[in-house]
Amino acid sequence: MNYEDLKVISYIRNNGRASITDIARDLGLPVIYTLNKIKEYEGGVIKNYTCIVDFSKLGFQVNAEIKLVVKLEDEKKFEKFIGKNQNINSAYSLEKEGEYLIEVLFKKENELNNFMEDLSRKFNLLEYRVHIVKEEIKREALKL
Numbered sequence: 001m002n003y004e005d006l007k008v009i010s011y012i013r014n015n016g017r018a019s020i021t022d023i024a025r026d027l028g029l030p031v032i033y034t035l036n037k038i039k040e041y042e043g044g045v046i047k048n049y050t051c052i053v054d055f056s057k058l059g060f061q062v063n064a065e066i067k068l069v070v071k072l073e074d075e076k077k078f079e080k081f082i083g084k085n086q087n088i089n090s091a092y093s094l095e096k097e098g099e100y101l102i103e104v105l106f107k108k109e110n111e112l113n114n115f116m117e118d119l120s121r122k123f124n125l126l127e128y129r130v131h132i133v134k135e136e137i138k139r140e141a142l143k144l
């Protein structure tokens with residue numbers, strides 16, 4: 001990946017709604033080059049065009065990061081649960097077998113408590129730790 005590639009990707013990260021013409025003009029690149037590069041990145045480097053949402057403005061007052069470990073025999077079932085659960089915003093499999101980090105969003109704290117009780121009933125949790133997010137300081141801001 002060369003310098004122009006990184007410039008295009010960085011521009012799109014900051015303004016995913018810009019037209020190809022605007023991107024090319026602002027970066028001083030030919031339009032056809034810019035178009036071809038973006039098409040090349042889509043489905044690979046660029047996974048999706050999206051927006052960053054302030055969930056608190058949608059009524060989600062509880063944001064928590066939960067690190068947990070499930071028994072190995074529960075992994076597949078747990079991953080299915082993650083895929084279906086509406087309150088799980090992001091989920092990551094970590095380096096240890098059965099270890100996960102999930103970000104959950106709820107409107108009220110008792111919903112988080114109910115979620116944790118439900119997890120404990122459905123899965124054999126070897127350990128878990130809930131971290132309530134007080135304030136988001138930085139998100140999706142890596143400069144290329």
